[in-house]
Amino acid sequence: MEDLTDYFSSSPDILKRVMEELSQYGTDFLLSYPSELEGLVPVEHLTRTHLVSTLGSILQTRDPRVIGKAILDFEEAVLKARTTRPPELQELDLSIEAQWPKDTVEYMFYPDQFGVDGKTGTFETAARMIPYLKGLGVDQLYPLPFLRSAGLDGGFDVMDFLNVEPRLGGTEAFEHFLREAKKNAMKVKMDLVLNHVSDQHPWFQALLNGDDRFRECFITRENAPAILRRYESSAGKVVVYKEMDEGGASHEVHRRLIFPEIADCHYREVKLSDGRKLWIYHTFYPFQLDLNYRNPQVLKEAYGLLAHWANKGIDVFRLDAIPFLDKRAENHARTHLVVELLSHFLKHIAPASRLKVEACQKLDDIVRYFGRSARTEVKLPLASKLIETPSESQIAYQFEGMTASWLTLISGNKRYYEEFLSRLETLPLPHNAIWANFLRVHDELTLEMLPEAHKPVLQSIFREGRGASFRDGNGVAGRAAEFLGNDIDRIRLAYSFLMSQDGMPVLYYGDEIAAGNNVTFVQAEARLRAEYFGKFGIEALSTFDTRDLGRGPIPRDAFESAAMHKGPLLASSTFDHLHTMIVVRRSSLALRRGRILRITNDCEDVLSYGREHSLSGETVLVVHHLNDRPTTVTLDLTPFPELAIQNSIHLSDYLTGKEQILELRNGKASIQLGRFETIWLGNRLRN
Helix, strand or coil: CCHHHHHHHHCCCHHHHCCCCCCCCCCCCCHHHCCCCCEEEEEECCCCCCCCHHHHHCCCCCCCHHHHHHHHHHHHHHHHHHHCHHHHHHHHHHCCCCHHHHHHCCCEEEECCCCCCCCCCHHHHHHCCCHHHHHHCCCCECCCCEECCCCCCCCCCCEEEEECCCCHHHHHHHHHEEEEEEEHCEEEEEEEEEEECCCCCCHHHHHHHCCCHHHHHHHHHCCCEEEEEEEEEEEEEEEEEEEECCCCEEEEEEEEECCCCCCCCCCEEEECCCEEEEECCCCCCCCCCEECCCCHHHHHHHHHEEEEEEEECCCCECCCHHHCEEEECCCHHHHHHHHHHHHHHHHHHCCCCCCCCCCCCCHHHHHHHHHHCCEEEEEECCEEECCCCCCCEEEEEHHHHHHHHHHHHHCCCCHHHHHHHHHHHHCCCCCCCEEEEECCCCCCCCCCCCCCCHHHHHHHHHHHHCEECCCCCCCCCCCCCHHHCCCCHHHHHHHHHHCCCCCEEEEEEHHCCCCCCHHHHHHHHHHHHHHHHHHHHHCCCCCCCCCHCCCEEEHHHHHHHHHHHCCCHHHHHHHHHHHHHHHHHHHHHHHCCEEEECECCCCCEEEEEEEEECCCEEEEEEEEECHHHCCEEEECCCCHHHHHHHEEEECCCCCCEEEEEEECCCCCEEEEECCCEEEEEECHHHC
């Protein structure tokens, strides 16, 4: 829509009042304008023009009074956050450099399930696991949702955004955990669940009790939704609704069912205390009601919770389920405006922190969540700071990289991952964007982005009993080790994939000790949901969530035994292999920050590529053998001219410490590979 400053100029009395209110806080950045180009990327400032336009588009209004109040909400939140930011964090804001996430290895876990025998863990027990995690080598901790919750979706059904779940020890226990992490030079990440809240959240409870002020916090309708039809798409089941647009015209809206086993539409019927009925929108479970970002109060709440936790010392915020923020379409332009606004907000209050977007989407759509390359100047209490990070999120989960890795690992054919690398090379990626790579997380191995012809490769996992179907076959639930048949060599190969890719590796608790699928936990969680649904009269097709197969408690002894070589061989070997890769990666600039260059070879079951860091001169050749039969592969090293022109090169296998001499002919070298062998050949140890 057009620049809404025109509407301010037509109402000078309103503009004058707004600017008078802003000036009393001593603001400066809202009134500044972009500098001249410095290099290829301009220095950006958050101008009044930009903020007015952005807020008008998000709130879908031209009313200058509404926009003026929204500007005040934003500015007051910035000023409050700045003035309450602890001195040690202000110093960190000035000292930290932009690409630090590339140097980290993240470890994610459920606080109630990590290092305990039952679902009884707290942040006190999590703090006691920090020495173990330090021994593994990870340096960023991600406790999965820990805010007050009804506990029916792993903590993603939030009741209170500012307080920690009492069952986890409350805020005091979390702050103890945070201090222990920082003492050990570890970053901490948390979930920013902006799409929805629990039906136990005060806003929804107030609405149920007849307070219509809270109706605008949600997506509601007074009549049952008009469903025109349903159909199957490559991404799953879709429901087509007849709805009215903002101009009053009727149109069709196509929405995916994310949990088709649970609900057959996107609306939950509720009865208010005065007898009225409402239908309220939900993307996920019926007990998770979606928020309405056309309401300034919802946006203001997002500022508050982001500022609150940034000033506690949170380093990374994961934007959960962000593509669904706007209900008109996944990845809607208005969703990107919200992400960019929150990114601006975070840069101006906590430049050391980062946003990580969770967008389970196709590669082209994920890339858009980075926005553009940006250099943002912010004025902090101690000094000014130039932040060189993308305009939207700074980090994004690499979902297609995950599926490409698994397609190659399960099939034994390199073409799937090579096709992914070819596509990645053509994308307009901001130069300072960072990928978060993973084999498994708390959710399923998603198949929704795959062509239909590729899906059977990964569906074989649950057809052969190594995992479970999720979303009617559009996902595979379970643990990584089980997917790989609990084969030590294949598991090592999988982690070599993860740790040698470009970006930040993410590990899921228990996978470093080859934890298995947990059928008992699936059944226990289904019973809890059934009790809740019955208590509150929620209709659902099922209460089973097969993703619970990859969750559940793992005792502290299982982790520590593996680390001390006292546990099962599979667990200890997996721990050792991963620990070695983390240590090597930390000491290698090429593996952490080098560019990736493809290396062609003559075997379809050998994947090879290089990592090169030009400033240090370090090169690492990565070779993955995808077969259990020994083979000899010939690598074309011409992408590395300094290596290719030599007759022989002496390299070290970083994973074993052994020296290897490669004899070259016309830039090509042959290497013998054993069963599912993986090697990282580098020149660093000889420099």
